[in-house]
Amino acid sequence: MSITTVVLAGVGGQGTILAGDVLAKVAVAEGHDVKLSEVHGMAQRGGSVETFVRFGERVYSPVVDRGVADHLIAFEVTEAARTLRYLRPGGTLVVNRRVMASLPVLIGDVPAPDGLENALSSEGAIFLDAEALACEAGSPRSANIVLMGAASYALPFNTATWERVIGERVPPKTVEANLRAFHLGRDACAEGACAL
Amino acid sequence: MARTLMSGNEAVARGAWEAGVAIGVGYPGTPSTEVLENLVKYDGVRCEWAPNEKVAAEVAGGVSLGGARTLVTMKHVGLNVAADVLYTQSYTGVTGGLVYLVADDPGMHSSQNEQDTRNHAVGSRVPLLEPSDSQEALEFVKRAFELSERFDVPVIVRMTTRVSHGKGLVEQGERHEVPVRAYERDVRKNVMMPGNARLRQGHVNAREVDLMTYGAAAEENRIEYRDTSLGVITSGIAYQYVREGLPEASTLKLGLTVPFPESLILEFVSKVERVVVIEELDPYLSLRVRALGIELVEHGLPRSGELSPRLIAEAFGGDELPVRDEVQGLPPRPPLLCPGCPHRGLFYSLGKVRAVVTGDIGCYTLGSLAPLSGMDSCVCMGASIGMAHGVDLAGSVNRPIVAVIGDSTFAHSGITGLLHMAYAGSTGTVVILDNRTTAMTGHQGNPVNGVFIDGSAAPELDLEVLSRAVGAASVRTVDPHELDATLAVLREETAAEHLSVIISKAPCALLIKEERDPYAVDEELCTKCGACIRLGCPAISRDESGRAVIDTVTCVGCGQCVQVCRFDAIVRVGPSCDFGGGR
Numbered sequence: 001m002s003i004t005t006v007v008l009a010g011v012g013g014q015g016t017i018l019a020g021d022v023l024a025k026v027a028v029a030e031g032h033d034v035k036l037s038e039v040h041g042m043a044q045r046g047g048s049v050e051t052f053v054r055f056g057e058r059v060y061s062p063v064v065d066r067g068v069a070d071h072l073i074a075f076e077v078t079e080a081a082r083t084l085r086y087l088r089p090g091g092t093l094v095v096n097r098r099v100m101a102s103l104p105v106l107i108g109d110v111p112a113p114d115g116l117e118n119a120l121s122s123e124g125a126i127f128l129d130a131e132a133l134a135c136e137a138g139s140p141r142s143a144n145i146v147l148m149g150a151a152s153y154a155l156p157f158n159t160a161t162w163e164r165v166i167g168e169r170v171p172p173k174t175v176e177a178n179l180r181a182f183h184l185g186r187d188a189c190a191e192g193a194c195a196l
Numbered sequence: 197m198a199r200t201l202m203s204g205n206e207a208v209a210r211g212a213w214e215a216g217v218a219i220g221v222g223y224p225g226t227p228s229t230e231v232l233e234n235l236v237k238y239d240g241v242r243c244e245w246a247p248n249e250k251v252a253a254e255v256a257g258g259v260s261l262g263g264a265r266t267l268v269t270m271k272h273v274g275l276n277v278a279a280d281v282l283y284t285q286s287y288t289g290v291t292g293g294l295v296y297l298v299a300d301d302p303g304m305h306s307s308q309n310e311q312d313t314r315n316h317a318v319g320s321r322v323p324l325l326e327p328s329d330s331q332e333a334l335e336f337v338k339r340a341f342e343l344s345e346r347f348d349v350p351v352i353v354r355m356t357t358r359v360s361h362g363k364g365l366v367e368q369g370e371r372h373e374v375p376v377r378a379y380e381r382d383v384r385k386n387v388m389m390p391g392n393a394r395l396r397q398g399h400v401n402a403r404e405v406d407l408m409t410y411g412a413a414a415e416e417n418r419i420e421y422r423d424t425s426l427g428v429i430t431s432g433i434a435y436q437y438v439r440e441g442l443p444e445a446s447t448l449k450l451g452l453t454v455p456f457p458e459s460l461i462l463e464f465v466s467k468v469e470r471v472v473v474i475e476e477l478d479p480y481l482s483l484r485v486r487a488l489g490i491e492l493v494e495h496g497l498p499r500s501g502e503l504s505p506r507l508i509a510e511a512f513g514g515d516e517l518p519v520r521d522e523v524q525g526l527p528p529r530p531p532l533l534c535p536g537c538p539h540r541g542l543f544y545s546l547g548k549v550r551a552v553v554t555g556d557i558g559c560y561t562l563g564s565l566a567p568l569s570g571m572d573s574c575v576c577m578g579a580s581i582g583m584a585h586g587v588d589l590a591g592s593v594n595r596p597i598v599a600v601i602g603d604s605t606f607a608h609s610g611i612t613g614l615l616h617m618a619y620a621g622s623t624g625t626v627v628i629l630d631n632r633t634t635a636m637t638g639h640q641g642n643p644v645n646g647v648f649i650d651g652s653a654a655p656e657l658d659l660e661v662l663s664r665a666v667g668a669a670s671v672r673t674v675d676p677h678e679l680d681a682t683l684a685v686l687r688e689e690t691a692a693e694h695l696s697v698i699i700s701k702a703p704c705a706l707l708i709k710e711e712r713d714p715y716a717v718d719e720e721l722c723t724k725c726g727a728c729i730r731l732g733c734p735a736i737s738r739d740e741s742g743r744a745v746i747d748t749v750t751c752v753g754c755g756q757c758v759q760v761c762r763f764d765a766i767v768r769v770g771p772s773c774d775f776g777g778g779r
Contacts, residue, residue: 060440112527
């Protein structure tokens with residue numbers, strides 16, 4: 001009973017929910033049983049957010065425990081460190097090199113964490129500049145799809161399926177920019193350290 | 197038929213539609229909100245957001261009395277508001293099928309408490325179904341309508357966050373049109389005065405016995421024998437965790453948990469060596485299993501919050517998975533008011549009045565966090581107003597006392613509180629945060645913003661007229677993005693010896709679609725004074741030297757920080773992509 005588990009982690013408002021939905025629909029289109037879990041409401045207002053996507057022959061739990069995830073796609077550096085516990089040894093770690101200070105850091109209540117990039121690197125992290133690539137794609141809001149493009153490199157799905165699902169799921173006016181974003185993310189991985 | 201990926205809430209809507217539901221009504225509340233938002237998309241169903249859950253349940257009761265099928269939706273705490281309706285609807289029973297969709301929130305992802313709706317089903321003596329995934333959500337809602345009409349009773353379908361917001365594959369069916377039953381006047385059934393209510397109590401007692409008989413053979417309750425050395429009695433999402441965490445264990449999966457299925461429990465227990473109950477929230481099942489004299493295996497699972505496959509596996513000595521070390525010393529990231537949020541301007545100004553602030557339920561509850569620290573209490577929908585009056589009555593506070601309440605929350609349960617303040621001669625101050633939407637739950641229409649659930653225009657409640665009619669001596673509207681003007685009005689009204697209502701009116705930042713260029717800090721002019729930091733805006737931080745820095749991706753250009761900077765160091769700049777996407 002082999003299940004693949006993906007965790008998307010970020011900050012409320014970064015588009016993890018849409019990204020998770022795209023991934024889940026790609027897995028469905030390729031014939032898998034799929035479970036997805038996320039939280040809405042207060043947690044979404046700039047707090048830490050996690051989306052779990054699990055696929056395989058038969059998936060029971062939508063919830064992911066420590067050490068279970070095969071892939072962790074982090075939309076932000078601090079959240080990558082916070083959710084690293086989910087990733088099994090040997091799992092794939094893709095991290096957007098963006099740092100968003102949380103409110104307690106912004107107002108000086110707690111210090112900004114130090115050395116996270118190094119710590120994540122030593123855990124095998126692959127870093128991307130998703131916002132810069134999203135701007136290159138033509139929409140600063142497509143950073144979430146850049147990251148899904150990067151993640152797609154290590155996931156067992158056809159590019160055509162990704163393209164079709166993205167085309168159906170994002171706002172019509174932004175389809176082209178999002179498809180460019182997907183490929184920029186995927187190419188960044190193909191050319192960089194994603195080849196594990 | 198191909199299966200479709202659906203959230204539990206989408207599947208509930210689909211199930212209700214397939215069951216021939218005519219009317220859906222509810223009040224938004226995480227994690228229940230998307231049920232009605234999806235149901236309204238189907239043809240042949242009319243949906244309405246009610247101002248609160250009690251009104252919704254009453255509308256639903258009326259629809260049922262009129263002979264049509266109806267779904268009423270709310271979160272767990274909403275059922276407290278609607279409980280007055282439910283407990284007596286249990287006596288009258290139904291004409292058209294009446295189903296309550298109530299979503300609990302284990303772990304309190306977006307709630308103020310963790311109450312278990314099964315207690316209300318026991319208290320009101322109505323049956324309760326617990327789906328464990330999206331497919332069951334669809335099927336159980338359809339079954340709930342059948343049971344409602346067959347047993348003459350409102351039926352509760354209890355969801356939890358992971359079932360409501362989890363997605364899974366669903367096989368959909370077709371809509372089954374149900375004709376509206378002809379209206380028949382039946383005073384003994386429907387007019388609950390003592391004589392009639394006593395008669396109906398006999399129906400309730402007999403019905404409970406009938407439902408227990410039904411539950412003993414119902415397909416919603418399912419025994420799965422695997423290894424019989426351990427038998428797990430479970431329900432809802434916990435079943436999924438048990439199947440993954442203890443794949444070899446036999447399970448009694450209960451879908452209809454109220455009334456308690458005693459005979460099935462006894463049958464299952466007789467065939468397994470050791471028995472354990474695994475359920476989220478209150479020990480509803482385990483207390484009743486124990487009451488049958490059955491000894492349960494102690495598992496040490498937490499009494500509150502969410503379970504998970506691994507928690508369960510480890511409680512039964514499952515193999516520990518290898519894990520990575522946790523990264524230590526990470527700053528917490530609580531949710532916060534969005535960049536450009538109008539509530540920030542109000543709380544910033546309110547902070548300068550040094551008031552005791554009784555708060556309420558909504559996005560603005562986040563104004564309680566530092567640095568705004570703008571709230572002294574938050575309990576339940578509408579509580580801010582009554583509590584402001586109560587704090588005043590206690591006589592221990594010689595600062596201004598201000599109630600802060602959102603537009604939708606005011607319509608939900610704030611009006612009666614304000615009426616009481618006027619009636620009791622209060623000279624307090626109530627601030628209505630009118631951001632033109634029910635924001636926290638995802639921007640629903642409400643009676644204040646004049647948007648109906650299908651997006652069409654509806655009458656807009658005039659808050660000024662209403663507040664005057666209820667008895668406020670002074671009613672003033674401010675734009676909370678204008679910090680000085682807002683502060684001046686707050687100072688005047690909190691000092692005045694009369695009942696004041698201040699309407700803080702500006703649309704939710706997420707409703708503003710046009711892109712405004714962000715601001716940035718002029719390094720030469722910034723004196724590191726920290727005034728802008730005290731707004732608590734997620735776009736503003738300090739660099740290593742202590743100067744303010746604005747993240748141009750996060751900034752939405754609201755301009756509040758410009759007003760607090762005395763050195764003109766904050767200036768508007770171009771689109772964020774001109775700066776390499778925020779860096």
